[in-house]
Amino acid sequence: MTEADAPVEQVATTTPPPPRHWEADVLLRDGRTAHIRPMQPEDRELLVDFYARVSDQSKYYRFFSPMPELSERDLDRFTTVDHRDRVALILLVAGHMIAVGRYDVIRPGYAEVAFLVEDRHQGRGIGQLLLEHLAQAGRERGVEEFVAEVLPDNQAMIHTFKDAGYQVKSAFEDGVMELVFRIDPTDTAIGVMEQREHRAEYASIERFFSPRSVAIIGASRRQDTIGQALVRHLVLGNFTGRIHVVNPSADSVSGMPAWKSVGEIPGEVDVAIVAVPAESVQDVVLDCAAKGVHGLVVISSGFAETGEEGRMRQRRLVGLSRSYGLRLIGPNALGIINTDPDVQLNASLSSVMPPRGRAGFFCQSGALGSAILEKVQNRGLGLTTFVSAGNRADVSGNDLLQYWEEDDATEVVLLYLESIGNPRKFSRIARRVSRRKPIVAVRSGRSSQGVPMGHAVRKIGAPPEAVDAMFRQAGIIQVESLEEMFDVAQLLAHQPLPRGRRVAIVGNSDALGLLAADAANSVGLVVNRQEALGADALAEDFEDALDAAIDDPEVDAVVAIFIPPLNVAGAREQVANVLAAVGEQSDKPIVSTFLGTEGVPELLRVPDVAGSSAGRGSVPSYPAVEAAVRAMAHVVEYAVWVRQPQTAVAELGSHDRDDARHLVNELLMNHPEGRDLDFVEQHRLLAAYGINLWDTYAVETLDEATTAGEALGWDVVLKATADHLRDRPDLAHVWRNIDSADEMADAWSSLNTLITDPDKAGFVVQRNAAPGVPVTISTMEDPLFGPVLSFGVGGPLTELLGDRAFRIPPLADHDAQDMVREIRASPLLFGYRGSEIVDVAELEQLVRRVSQLQHDLPQVRSLQLPLVLAGAEGVTVLGAQVRVEPVKDPRSDWFVRRLSTMPGDTLPD
Numbered sequence: 001m002t003e004a005d006a007p008v009e010q011v012a013t014t015t016p017p018p019p020r021h022w023e024a025d026v027l028l029r030d031g032r033t034a035h036i037r038p039m040q041p042e043d044r045e046l047l048v049d050f051y052a053r054v055s056d057q058s059k060y061y062r063f064f065s066p067m068p069e070l071s072e073r074d075l076d077r078f079t080t081v082d083h084r085d086r087v088a089l090i091l092l093v094a095g096h097m098i099a100v101g102r103y104d105v106i107r108p109g110y111a112e113v114a115f116l117v118e119d120r121h122q123g124r125g126i127g128q129l130l131l132e133h134l135a136q137a138g139r140e141r142g143v144e145e146f147v148a149e150v151l152p153d154n155q156a157m158i159h160t161f162k163d164a165g166y167q168v169k170s171a172f173e174d175g176v177m178e179l180v181f182r183i184d185p186t187d188t189a190i191g192v193m194e195q196r197e198h199r200a201e202y203a204s205i206e207r208f209f210s211p212r213s214v215a216i217i218g219a220s221r222r223q224d225t226i227g228q229a230l231v232r233h234l235v236l237g238n239f240t241g242r243i244h245v246v247n248p249s250a251d252s253v254s255g256m257p258a259w260k261s262v263g264e265i266p267g268e269v270d271v272a273i274v275a276v277p278a279e280s281v282q283d284v285v286l287d288c289a290a291k292g293v294h295g296l297v298v299i300s301s302g303f304a305e306t307g308e309e310g311r312m313r314q315r316r317l318v319g320l321s322r323s324y325g326l327r328l329i330g331p332n333a334l335g336i337i338n339t340d341p342d343v344q345l346n347a348s349l350s351s352v353m354p355p356r357g358r359a360g361f362f363c364q365s366g367a368l369g370s371a372i373l374e375k376v377q378n379r380g381l382g383l384t385t386f387v388s389a390g391n392r393a394d395v396s397g398n399d400l401l402q403y404w405e406e407d408d409a410t411e412v413v414l415l416y417l418e419s420i421g422n423p424r425k426f427s428r429i430a431r432r433v434s435r436r437k438p439i440v441a442v443r444s445g446r447s448s449q450g451v452p453m454g455h456a457v458r459k460i461g462a463p464p465e466a467v468d469a470m471f472r473q474a475g476i477i478q479v480e481s482l483e484e485m486f487d488v489a490q491l492l493a494h495q496p497l498p499r500g501r502r503v504a505i506v507g508n509s510d511a512l513g514l515l516a517a518d519a520a521n522s523v524g525l526v527v528n529r530q531e532a533l534g535a536d537a538l539a540e541d542f543e544d545a546l547d548a549a550i551d552d553p554e555v556d557a558v559v560a561i562f563i564p565p566l567n568v569a570g571a572r573e574q575v576a577n578v579l580a581a582v583g584e585q586s587d588k589p590i591v592s593t594f595l596g597t598e599g600v601p602e603l604l605r606v607p608d609v610a611g612s613s614a615g616r617g618s619v620p621s622y623p624a625v626e627a628a629v630r631a632m633a634h635v636v637e638y639a640v641w642v643r644q645p646q647t648a649v650a651e652l653g654s655h656d657r658d659d660a661r662h663l664v665n666e667l668l669m670n671h672p673e674g675r676d677l678d679f680v681e682q683h684r685l686l687a688a689y690g691i692n693l694w695d696t697y698a699v700e701t702l703d704e705a706t707t708a709g710e711a712l713g714w715d716v717v718l719k720a721t722a723d724h725l726r727d728r729p730d731l732a733h734v735w736r737n738i739d740s741a742d743e744m745a746d747a748w749s750s751l752n753t754l755i756t757d758p759d760k761a762g763f764v765v766q767r768n769a770a771p772g773v774p775v776t777i778s779t780m781e782d783p784l785f786g787p788v789l790s791f792g793v794g795g796p797l798t799e800l801l802g803d804r805a806f807r808i809p810p811l812a813d814h815d816a817q818d819m820v821r822e823i824r825a826s827p828l829l830f831g832y833r834g835s836e837i838v839d840v841a842e843l844e845q846l847v848r849r850v851s852q853l854q855h856d857l858p859q860v861r862s863l864q865l866p867l868v869l870a871g872a873e874g875v876t877v878l879g880a881q882v883r884v885e886p887v888k889d890p891r892s893d894w895f896v897r898r899l900s901t902m903p904g905d906t907l908p909d
Contacts, residue, residue, distance in 0.1 A: 004094055011832070015082050015083065018038040019140070020036065022089070022133070023038065024038065024133075024323045024899065024901075025898065025901070026034055026195070027122045027200040027201060027899060028126065028129070028200060028325075029123075029124050029199065029200055029203070030200075031201075031202075031203030031204030031205075031207055031327070032091050032093075032124075032204070032294070032325040033321075033322040033323075033325050033327060033899065034092060034325065034463045035092045035093070035322065035323055036089055036090070036091050036128075036129065036130070036133055037092070038083060038089055038386070039078070039090050041080055041541065042079075043079050043097070044075050044079050046090070046096070046097040047100070048070065049096070050097035050098070050100070050118060051070055051097070052821065053119075053120075053797045058117070058118075058119055058216070059116075059117065059791060060151075060152055061112065061154045061157065061647075062115075062660075064151065064176070064456060068876070073756065076246055078100075080456045082350050084105075084141050085104065085105035085545035086103075086104050087102060087137050087141070088100060088101070088102035088106070089101050089130060089137070091126055091129070091130065091799070093121075093324070094325070095116075095323065097129060098117070098118045098121045099115065099116065099117040099118060099126045099127075100115070101115040101117050101127070101130030101131065101134050102128075102134070102136050102457055103143065103146065104140055105143065106147070106319065108142070109142060109144040110143070110145050111143045111145070111147070112147050113146045113147070113148050115150065115157065115160070117505060126197060127160040128158065128160055128163070128196060131160060131161070131164055132164075132895070133894075133896050135183040135185075137664065138183055139183060139184075144182060145181065147178060147180045148161055148178075148179070149176050149178055149179075150177045150179060151175075151783060152172070152175070152177055152198050160774055161179050161181065162179075164181075164192060164417075165186065165191060166181040166182065166188075166189055167181055167182065168180070168181040169181065169742075170312065170337075175326065181703065182266075190895060192236070192851050193808065193895070193897060194288070196897065197402075197897045198402050198405070200897075201398070202401070202402050202406050203857050204400050205400060205402065206394070206396075207270060207295060208269070208294075208295050208297070209336070209340075209385055209403070210338070210343055211271040211343075211454075212242065212624065213242040213243075213268060213269050213270055213271075214244070214269070214270065214272070214273060214347060215245075215246055215272045215720035216230050216234070216244070216264060216273045216275070217273065217276060217288075218245040218246070218275035218300075219231050219245035219247050219253045219258065219275075220253065220256075221247075221250055221253050225298060225348065227247070227275045228253075229349055229351075230299065230347065230348075230349065231243070231253060232254070232351075233346045233351060233461040234346060236346075237344050237345065237346030237353045238344045239343070240342060240344055240811050241345075242267075242268065244257050245256065245257075245258050245259070246260070246261060246265070248260045248625035254578060261287050262287045262290075262291045262293065263290055265288055269288075269291055269292075270294050270295075271295050271296075271347070272284070272288045272293050272299055273294075273335070273347050274298045274330075275299045275300055276300055277302065278300050278301065278302030278303060278310070279302075281300055281317055282299060282690040285320050285324065286320070286324075288326065289324035294326070295326060295327040295328065297329045297333060297336055298317070298328060298329065298390075299330065299334075300330075300331055300332070300333075301331065302331075303331045304391050304393070305332055313395050314331065315581055318393045318901075322394070322431045322899065327390055327394055327395055328358065328394035329390075329395045330393065332371035332390035332391045333388050333390035334348050334349050334350060334366035334370065334390065335348025335350070335387030335388060336385070337353065337387075338357075338385050339354060339356045339382070339384060339385070340352065340382055341356070348386070348388065349366070349370070349861075350370045352373040352374055352377055352388065354373055354377050354381075354382060355377065355381075355383075356382055356383075356384070356678065357383050357384060357710070358383055358384065358409070358411040358412055358857055359383070359384065359410065359411070359414050359489055360384050360386070360403075360404045360407065360412070360413050360414065361376070361383055361386045361387070361411070361414040362386075362387050362389065362400045363389070363415075363416035364388070364389050364390065364391075364417065364418045365416070365418060366381035366415065368482075368891065369386075369388035373386065375482065376485060379490060380601075380605070381493065384407065384409045385403075385410065386576075387400055390704065392419075392421065396421055396803055397420075397426065398422060398425050398426055398429055400413075401429045401430060401431060401433050401439075401599050402713055403431070404433070405433045405437070405608075409597045410437065411437055412489055412492045412493050413433065413437055413439040413440070414439075414440050414485060414489055415439065415440070415441040415442070415486070416442050416485070417444070418445045420443075420901050422549065422900050423563065423785045424785070424786045426474075426614070427474050427808055430474035430475070431474045431475060434474055434476060434638075434641070434642065435642060436667070438475075438477060438638050438642075439475070439477065440477045440488050440489055440492070441477070441479070442479055442484075442485050443467070443471075443795075445466075459786065461783060461785065462782040462788045463806070465804065465806050466808070467785075469808065470785075470806075470808045473807060473815065475641045475874065477637070479634065484631070484634075486625075487627050487631040488635060489631070491589065491591060491631050491632065491635055492687055494587035494616060494617065494619070494621075495583070495616075495620070496586075496589055497635065497638070497639040497642070497794060498556040498557040498589050498632070498635060498639050499554040499639070500557055501526050501556065501627075501636050502525075502526060502528040502554055502557070502773050503526065503528065503529075503556065503558065503559055503617055504549035504559070504811075505517060505520075505530045505532070505559045506537055506545045506546055506549055506558060506561070506738075507525060507532070507559075507560060507561025508533040508536075508537040508542075508561065508562060508563060509535070509561055512563070512625050512865075514530055515531060515630055516559050516593075516628070517530060519626045519630065520559075520623060520632075520633075523633035524633060525632065525633055528552070528555055529549055529552055529555045532550075535563075535565050536565055537565070539578045542562070542578050543578045543581075543582065543729070544731050546560065546578065546637070550582065550586050550588050555637075557588055557589045557591075558588060558589070558590045558591075559625065559630055559632065560579060560591070560592040560593075560594070561592070561627055562579075562593070562594050562624060563595075564595065566619050572601065572603070576594070576601070576603035579594065579604055580603070580617075580618070583604070583617045583618060583619040584616075584617030584618075585617070586617070589632070591619070591620055591629075592620070593621065593622055593625045594619070594621040595621070597621045597623065598621065601621050602604060604618055605618045616833060619698055628671045641696070644814060645814075649876070657688065657856055660685055660688035660853070660856070660857060661857065663681065663684055663685055664857055664860070664884055665859075667681070668859060668884060668885075671759075673885070674861065674883065675882070675884070676882065677884065679696055683817065685853075685882060686853075686880060688853075689849045690849055690854060691846065691853075691855045691877060693880055694767065694879070695878050696765075696766050696874055696879065697764060699763050700763070702745060705747075705748055705763065705765050706741050706745075709738060709741070710813070712765065712766070712767050714740065714764060715739055715767065716738050716744075716765050717738065717765070717766050717767070717768050717769075718736065718738060718744065718751065718762055718763055718765055719735070719763070719764060719766075720734075720751065720758075720761035721754065721761075721762040721763070721764055721879065722762040723762050733754075733761070735750065766878060769869050769871070770871045770873060771820070771869070772838060772869035772870045772871030772875070772876065773829055773835075773869070773871075774791060774793065774794030774795060774867055774869060774870075775792065775829075775843070776793075776864070776867070777846065777847060777850050777864075777865045777868060778790050778854075778862070778863065779850060779854040779864075780862045780865075781854070781858055781863065783888075784859070785808075786808070786891045787808065787851075788806060788808060789807050789809055789811070789820045789847070789854060790805065790852050791805045791820065791823070791847055792823055792825070793823065793829075794866070794867060803823050803825055804822050804823065805823050809851040809855035810852065810855045811847070811848055813848070814846075816844040816848045819844075820843060820844055829843070837872065838870040838871055838875075838887060839872060839874050840870075842870075842875050843870045846868065846875055846877070858887050859886060859887055860882060861883045861885040861886050862883050863880070863883075864880065864881040866880075866881065869881050
């Protein structure tokens, strides 16, 4: 039965509104934006106009019969939905509907799905986007399977369903194909979604960096203006495309004809650089949209960085740009640069055009952007591309990572981050990119988790250690300063990765050699070879020592130290020639302290056929040996990470996710504000993931405690569980080895005497567990960051010293292994001072199970296993604390593609 034959269902006027997160800005296959939202009754005129633009063939494919127009009955049926059993989503560009998709529940858990896309917008991936968003809405409403009826010659729609990553079953009856598939977010379906996201985001950024024509809006003839600086930098940078200037008050600017508006410019305009007053920028957006401009780089300030009025102006700017399909860099941006000789684009306020290199650089601060470019030039590092995104209202570091992953010229990614708008997406993309290209990042506000004014993000609630763990988990080289970033970048850009931690030190200064050895030991490197050549060493001596070090199988990297000797003419050039020649041929990285210089000195550069100022094999120099060694240590850690076998997130047996979901949903239906779980509920939830919670009896009187002891067969423990007592270092709240009613009476009397306010102690009785090392595992659901998992040895010292390991679910096997081993107290688990080695494999399994639970159930606001005993024969979970709350905002990497929004945004119609 097609939808045209379906009976009309009357929907009550009190139909609750759809969830707010069903509305989103999205990116299409060609890199342009659109807006998706639920259908509303007032969309009748939009639907009529849309349907009039659809071809007769597309209408026939949709309804299996000629339907040139929609009747009033059809309009009522299509625009009146209940957002539960009848869900419809529409896609808008410039306020016009260009597509609609819907599902209708046929029976519980089973719904029919269908789409209609305006013909001139077909081929842009719209059907795939609608299917993703409808599937997610269906999952939230309890739908498990979709069915679609498609005519056999409608191959485009058949491929839309079959290419979505679901297991599609097909049947053929009465000339119609029936496609049936479960809509579970499988790894395959998620992988397909991520690949499409990657292609779309790459396409949107590639157009910024490779424009054939650029318009400067706000170009000025006055020399001291931003508009004049932009014109000058584009021209002097030798941009290979066409430059157009827009100034309604001038006939020409810098010898070029000035146009009154973008619309008057002949031919196409790919990118517009905007430098007009903030209140005029929205008019520029409309002008650019009418012209068909792909993207805007907004240099103008006066937006969210100025306060609430500016924030509202920025929201309107982003909403307007996206509604017309435009991507936006900025506002308050320094601009963008591409050093490709075929482009030579300097669309920025910086007069510095950096040399061609191997690194792509993203930063958010315009003020720092100019200083960064100066530093890059002074060091001879070189860049492929540069973006200073200012307030980063739309285009972000995530978009640039997607671009650089595909850009063959970019081998190293450099990020200066003042905030992270979508941490889970950032982590997901960075994990993938880091496998191919190193990412070096500086994160300001690291300890305070502060967010600069103007940045469209929420403050991260997770502890700073969790963010650091996310960076490590993604293979990102996190450094403390811009200087250290460049130290690491110049090594990555010019030298191969080391195979291990073993270094050789070769130099003509004993004092600096000792400093290098001390520095290496302090950062985890192993000095396996040290050649002290003496102050009068010649170039030949350096060559022999360097060759020997590189040929040594026990050496993975070399630190070369050269201080020019007195009264030896030409020694500097001769040693430089040796270092450059050895560096070019070596398969092991070399760093140097050469004359105390910084960067890649001219003497140590190897020419690059690709046109870079310094090619592969060039030897970077550092003014201090400590900086050289520290840079090497960062690169070693990255090399270890990248060579670690890639393991998928393991599926864990012995658990029932459906039962856990049903439990959580039942609780939230009865308690919409959320609540803490009682013991029975905790036991059921944890058991669904194969976690056995030790039986616990809450007791308030001696008689109840005695009854509990008898029920457990004695050999029990009586303990207080109140928060202010649980972590007492003297363990005065615990009485063990109780074997009879008399012993329970003694224990009860003693604890009630020792504990102040025993009525609030929260006494429980449990069986006496086998001895083991106490550990704690906990999770939390951060509104921005998503799930966070932590692990540590139990006790107050862990809290005092902050000795906890953090990870972001889901975990691979090696993530759980690393967590257990990286805490400082880990020797307690591995036989410290003759104690038994605990069952580490079982402990890691428990960590992964808790991680999977939190990953699957964002409604679990927090979960704590405050006391787990890890022993030689296994682990015992002695207690749990779980709280569930409704999900007010979906995780930032929900199972659909969506562009980020500012906190508190009301998305545009």
